[in-house]
Amino acid sequence: METVTYNYAIVRSFITWSIIWGLVAVLVGVLISFQLVNPDLNFAPYLTYGRLRPLHTNAGIFGWGIGSFFATFFFMVQRLCRTPLWSSGLARFQLWFFNATIIVAAVTLLLGFNTSKEYHELEWPVDIMVVVLWVIFAINIIMTIVKRREQQMYVSLWFMLASIVGVAVLYIVNSAEIPASLFKSYSAYAGTNDANVQWWYGHNAVAMVLTAPPLAVFYYFLPKSTGVPIYSHRLSIIAFWSLIFMYLWTGAHHLLWTPVPDWVQTLAMAFSIMLIAPSWGSVINGYLSMNGQWHQMRENYLVKFLILGITFYGLQTLQGPAQAVRSFSSFIHYTDGVPGHVHMGALGWVSLVLFAAIYYLVPRIYGRELYSIPLANLHFWLVLLGQLIYSLSMWVAGLQQAGMWHSINSDGSLTYTFMETLVEMYPYWWMRAIGGVIYLAGLVVFIYNLLKTAKGGQPAKEAVATA
Amino acid sequence: MPTPHWEKKPFVFLLLATLTILVGTIITMVLPFAWVNTEADRIETVTPYTPLEQAGRDVYIREGCNNCHTQTVRPLVAEVLRYGDFSKSGEFLYDQPHLWGSRRTGPDLARLGGKYPDAWHYQHMQAPTSMIPKSNMPAYAFLQENPLDAEAAQRAMDVLGFPYAATDIDALKGKNEMDAMVAYLQKLGTGFRMVVCRLSPPWVTPRSGSS
Numbered sequence: 041m042e043t044v045t046y047n048y049a050i051v052r053s054f055i056t057w058s059i060i061w062g063l064v065a066v067l068v069g070v071l072i073s074f075q076l077v078n079p080d081l082n083f084a085p086y087l088t089y090g091r092l093r094p095l096h097t098n099a100g101i102f103g104w105g106i107g108s109f110f111a112t113f114f115f116m117v118q119r120l121c122r123t124p125l126w127s128s129g130l131a132r133f134q135l136w137f138f139n140a141t142i143i144v145a146a147v148t149l150l151l152g153f154n155t156s157k158e159y160h161e162l163e164w165p166v167d168i169m170v171v172v173l174w175v176i177f178a179i180n181i182i183m184t185i186v187k188r189r190e191q192q193m194y195v196s197l198w199f200m201l202a203s204i205v206g207v208a209v210l211y212i213v214n215s216a217e218i219p220a221s222l223f224k225s226y227s228a229y230a231g232t233n234d235a236n237v238q239w240w241y242g243h244n245a246v247a248m249v250l251t252a253p254p255l256a257v258f259y260y261f262l263p264k265s266t267g268v269p270i271y272s273h274r275l276s277i278i279a280f281w282s283l284i285f286m287y288l289w290t291g292a293h294h295l296l297w298t299p300v301p302d303w304v305q306t307l308a309m310a311f312s313i314m315l316i317a318p319s320w321g322s323v324i325n326g327y328l329s330m331n332g333q334w335h336q337m338r339e340n341y342l343v344k345f346l347i348l349g350i351t352f353y354g355l356q357t358l359q360g361p362a363q364a365v366r367s368f369s370s371f372i373h374y375t376d377g378v379p380g381h382v383h384m385g386a387l388g389w390v391s392l393v394l395f396a397a398i399y400y401l402v403p404r405i406y407g408r409e410l411y412s413i414p415l416a417n418l419h420f421w422l423v424l425l426g427q428l429i430y431s432l433s434m435w436v437a438g439l440q441q442a443g444m445w446h447s448i449n450s451d452g453s454l455t456y457t458f459m460e461t462l463v464e465m466y467p468y469w470w471m472r473a474i475g476g477v478i479y480l481a482g483l484v485v486f487i488y489n490l491l492k493t494a495k496g497g498q499p500a501k502e503a504v505a506t507a
Numbered sequence: 508m509p510t511p512h513w514e515k516k517p518f519v520f521l522l523l524a525t526l527t528i529l530v531g532t533i534i535t536m537v538l539p540f541a542w543v544n545t546e547a548d549r550i551e552t553v554t555p556y557t558p559l560e561q562a563g564r565d566v567y568i569r570e571g572c573n574n575c576h577t578q579t580v581r582p583l584v585a586e587v588l589r590y591g592d593f594s595k596s597g598e599f600l601y602d603q604p605h606l607w608g609s610r611r612t613g614p615d616l617a618r619l620g621g622k623y624p625d626a627w628h629y630q631h632m633q634a635p636t637s638m639i640p641k642s643n644m645p646a647y648a649f650l651q652e653n654p655l656d657a658e659a660a661q662r663a664m665d666v667l668g669f670p671y672a673a674t675d676i677d678a679l680k681g682k683n684e685m686d687a688m689v690a691y692l693q694k695l696g697t698g699f700r701m702v703v704c705r706l707s708p709p710w711v712t713p714r715s716g717s718s
Contacts (some may be wrong), residue, residue, distance in 0.1 A: 075643075075645070076612065076643055077643065078643075079635070079636065079642070079643045079644060079645050079646070082645035082646070084645060084646065084647065084648075084649050085570075085649055088570065088571070088645045089571070089574065089575070089645055090570045090571025090572055090574050090575070090645070091570070091571050093571060093574045094571060094574070152569035152570065152571075153569075154568065154569070154571065155568075155604060156568040156571070156573050156604050156606060157604060158609060182517060182521070185517045186517055186518075191515055192515070193515060193517070193520070198520070198524075201517065201520060201521055201524060202524045202528075205521055205524055205525050205528070206524075206528055209525070209528065209529075209532070213536075218666050219666075220659070220662050220663055220666045221659065221662065224565070224659070224663075226603045226604070226663070226666055226667055227603045227604035227605075228603075229603070229604075230544060230599070230600055230601065230602060230603045230605075231543075231544060231596065231598075231599025231600050231601070231602045231603075231605050232539075232543045232544065232548075232596045232599055232605070233539070233540055233543045233544055234599075234602065234603065234604050234605040235599075235605040235607050236535075236536060236539055236543070237536060238604070238605070240532065240535065240536040244528075281527065284524060284527050284528055285527050285528075285530065285531065286531070287528075287531070288528050288529075288530070288531030288532045288535070288536075289531035289534065289535050290531075291535065291536065292535060294609065295607075297581035297582060297583065298579050298581065298594065298607060299543075299579070299594055299595055299596035299598075299599070300539070300543075300596075301539055301542045301543065304535050304539050307534070307535055308535065311531070370581065370583055374577055374608075374609070374610055374611040374615075375610075375611070376610075378609070378610065379610070445585060445586075445589070446583070446584075446585040447585070448584065448585055448588070452588075453588070454585060454588050454589055458589070458613075458614045459639060459641060459642070462612075462613075462641070462642075462643070463641050
């Protein structure tokens with residue numbers, strides 16, 4: 041049988057850099073969580089909450105998220121197509137261009153160059169860098185699929201392709217802007233239109249960056265980790281098409297009760313509820329794949345990360361639709377409940393699945409056994425605890441804040457001033473900061489374990505080396 | 508189940524996936540352009556920003572104020588009581604980009620204009636806790652040290668197509684970013700005057716706005 045030499049060096053490099061940017065994202069996150077309890081920790085002009093929060097989200101979504109999807113996609117595409125990457129040179133260029141883009145993004149954000157649009161803050165020159173980066177990535181993935189030696193396209197490749205085309209469309213349309221100078225532009229859309237385009241982008245960035253790619257990873261790495269195939273290929277395909285169809289209708293659930301036309305809001309609300317079905321299609325597929333394998337939750341740390349990850353995906357896709365209903369949105373929107381929701385997705389779902397993929401990959405691409413499984417378990421419990429403290433404290437905070445904002449006396453006047461509601465948040469904000477520190481500790485354990493594996497782990501046994 | 512032919516062709520697959528995501532996109536993102544910012548939305552009293560106000564808006568964006576403050580009041584009882592009349596689409600006609608935000612760490616600012624005197628804003632921006640002891644807002648005293656860039660302000664007006672006089676640009680000289688910020692904050696939400704109930708019979712010409 042002919043042997044294929046896969047390019048694992050590029051996978052290794054992207055893993056390293058995505059973890060570095062992930063660490064930056066969490067460090068900045070912890071800093072801004074302390075800024076919210078103590079405004080003296082703002083160091084104007086560069087290190088204020090207003091400039092650091094976009095850095096936190098961009099480093100998290102684009103540095104850690106996209107960076108590790110580059111790593112896992114480059115691994116999966118080669119294995120699923122049984123062919124080396126179409127162009128190793130292009131992939132290497134992409135690595136350095138990716139890092140250059142993240143660095144330019146971080147510096148410009150701290151300098152105050154931003155468009156104000158959430159998750160799309162980068163100004164137009166950096167936008168162009170992002171587009172170039174995405175195009176060269178897309179070419180490499182698509183060309184590798186075209187010259188594949190495996191006839192079947194596994195569902196992970198579907199999610200990858202959908203993500204590639206989805207991100208391209210969303211990013212380009214939402215970045216329509218008129219430059220006024222090198223680092224200042226004005227949106228091409230005005231007011232209500234601008235808001236509607238922005239949240240069509242914003243919510244579908246969640247679909248195309250934080251749902252489709254981790255599902256590609258999940259559908260590949262769960263069977264790889266358990267050693268048994270996915271329960272139903274057909275279910276994964278039904279879930280795929282209905283997911284990418286329905287997601288695009290839901291952006292305006294971020295704009296309920298705003299001047300956006302009512303019918304747009306109603307469609308967004310209805311489709312958000314309908315999205316429970318395809319989301320849970322994947323959750324159930326994951327659970328049923330564990331039939332007869334549940335003992336692996338005890339024995340196999342990879343499975344623990346993956347199954348907890350898909351569980352948080354399931355909870356996320358119930359909480360999300362609940363918040364997308366007009367009545368509940370009128371209560372919970374604009375409160376801390378929403379960051380609580382977002383962080384269950386980011387820290388619970390996306391990151392747990394990525395941790396599992398990286399734990400699976402590192403021994404194979406370095407040819408060494410993982411340095412310590414107990415440390416991997418410690419990592420698991422620390423990040424789980426940190427995330428739960430974050431999310432739970434924010435949900436409770438959100439409920440209390442909403443209750444106080446909407447409270448009306450019997451004479452028809454408001455019960456609380458805004459400041460009276462704000463001071464009630466301080467204990468919760470402290471808890472969030474502590475949750476963040478625990479999460480950071482988990483991340484440090486993860487990095488230490490990987491460094492020890494790469495530097496001095498036991499050479500791999502046969503099984504790991506060839507898997 | 509035999510795999511359909513098209514499932515093995517990446518370009519056919521890409522085309523189908525693109526068409527699938529375009530359905531919801533066209534209906535909920537492209538189509539609303541026919542409803543929004545049309546004549547029906549127009550409010551006569553809503554005017555474009557002056558060079559000073561627009562410069563303040565640019566500072567607001569640069570400092571990321573929208574990360575903690577929203578600018579849209581919802582038609583909910585408690586919200587209208589707290590902030591003023593709910594937001595109308597026509598009020599945002601000159602907002603490129605919109606600054607509605609998504610999180611109220613601080614209060615909504617859509618109807619801030621005229622609520623406090625200028626001096627309150629200067630003092631508050633300089634040292635928020637001096638006015639509101641338990642506030643967690645960062646201090647923005649440094650804005651007072653940054654003179655306005657009249658040339659950049661003029662370019663902004665040209666790009667946005669807002670009317671201005673040469674004297675408006677001259678007036679920026681000697682002003683700082685804090686002046687611009689306060690001017691912007693005082694403009695917020697003032698283009699619309701709440702009409703609680705118009706009782707005049709239809710044959711009486713209604714007054715339009717404050718003119």
